[in-house]
Amino acid sequence: MQINTPLKTTNRINLLLLVLLLINPVIIYLLVNSIWLSFLLPFVLIVCSILLAESHKLKSLYIVWFNVLLVTSFFLHAEAVFTYRFPEYIIEDLYSLKKNYYFNQPYLNKTFQDKEYLVQYKTNAQGFRIGLEDDPDVTVENADWLFIGDSYTQGAQVEYEELYTSRLNENYPDKIIINAGISGLGIVDEYYYYISEGKNLKANKVFLQICNFNDFMHVSKRSSGFSDYLMHYSNFARYLLYGFKYANPAELPLGRWTEPFYPDEKSNRKYNIFYKETSDEKERDIANFEIYLKKFDEAVRANGAELIIIQIPTKEQIHFKYLNEVVDNFHIDIKKLDMHLPNNLLANMCATNAINHIDLLEEFSNNDQFLFFDFDEHLNILGHIQIAESIAKAIPENEKKSKPEILSRLNIGDRYPVFSREDGNILTFQSWRDGNMELFVSDSLLKEMKRLTWNKIDEIHPWPSPDGNMIVFTEGDQSLNRTKVALMDINGRERLYLTSEKNTYGAIPSFDWSGNKIAYAEWLDIDNKLTNPYLVIYDLSTKEKTQITSDKFESWRPIFSPDNERVYYIAKNKSNVFDIYEYSISNETTRNLTQSNYDEWDPAVSKDGKRLVYAGKKNGNWDLFMIDLDSGKKIQLTDSKGDEWDPSFSNDGVYLYYAAIYGLRNGIFRIPIN
16 A cells, blocks of 8 residues: 555646646636636546546546546637637627526627717616716616617617617606617517516506517527527637627628518518518417517506507618619519518507507608618617607607706716806706716806816815805715815805814805805714714804704704795604704794605795795605695695706796706706796
């Protein structure tokens, strides 16, 4: 035994080195970027190899085992070499494989370029497409309208703002509209997406986009095979197999996609939905299509929503040029075609199942503009405009109530709009710039903006003086509870701190209507323990401040009445929710104006002093409410799935300005008060 031991030890060392050579930890780390896995995997393989080598019963398996290791080693090294030596040849994997469907990868930021378009394609953490300036970490949990479809809804050929779903948001800015279009999906994939993920958004309306291009062919349940997963996880395999699985449009008979038209009669009979002659394959596809249409409708109804079908025509249906091209080059007998067949077919299916059907064929045909790209089969900007107009026209009249007007141009966190009192055209607000919140002043439509602050410190809650010459605001990181109240001129100079005392902090200030006093919330740091915020009034002429509430409870957001006799603010009540209170400066008395069982924030008073608007979290999200200060009568101004807050009256009393978040969109809006 002692003679054999050195030999056994040598063999183990040789085996260890061989496995490490085949399954190199450095290669593993380069591919998976995990130190833990790069050491664990070789260790496990070394142990397994030693056990197999020393087992007399598993000698045959030992040979197979090393062949597997050899092949695996080849692909791992090939993957590493390809990824790091030839990155320019990597074909980006844009989709995540799911069960029975696939979806956008999260955090995409890619450029799609073709001879007819150049588009930046960006997605958020959920894989939903967003604008270039949008924060990808912003997610959405609820939707009003959910659009599900293939590449015609995905719209990778146009910018995000040009999508028909984005254009609908311009007409319905308080709707949370989500675009879940994914290239290549069919009704079966779309059904499984909805029952797996889409239904969780609880949309009131679910729009299913169908295109006559290829949605009536190959209607079957998707099953991802080994090659799909291999291409998904391997850059090298995706490069090798991509050409076999996906055709290059330049290599197609007409240099473009022409589905459902084919160069041979057999394929047209099997797959072409416009071809009158049929086949077992086509009949099976049509039958499956109707089965899944019914299943889709049942799933949507079960979720308390309405299914609406949008049917998009093909280029060949709209422009004779393209129909003539496929007929001539493919030698198709035009008498064997019925260019209304899929539209009539789907109309009958929808009528039978009581499903709302928006057929775009007629409106596309009546549009004199060219709605498709020339070579690419998809919609251009004008096509997306047409779809948005057609859908808006089909929305029932009772749902076309007065909508807010969005003033912000980008989704970058514009909030806290407040007008100066004397010059009603000076509007201050905060917005996200260069990694933090900055202050701006603009006209009433946010067209001519001037940035006031340029630094790495958050400046928030701006409030201009009545004459528009000064601005008071909160400075600092709110999460640290160490913010200061600062005053500066409207040009961003000569900053003065009102909370200059040691261990004194403050936030959310406001001017009185004469410009002589400022109210804000203040709190103290006593032995590293913060007091509750209490309210103070700071006199600019005497530099004195008066405390008007106790620190026994939280008080925030003070504003003055137009006669400067009262202060409205929010404070926590005995039920631990925020109500709106009124403090009389002369009498030093307080009364609760709202007395509700939900939080209320952001009071704003009208110039005539008769109405108070505020944000209330009545139904799980923030809506705007108005109270008549004489009668105490309350009305709800907004009722959306989004969050509306930071209200402010325009000086003429016509509009109510506010900030809102509607799903992936945010900014400053306004509505007529009446």
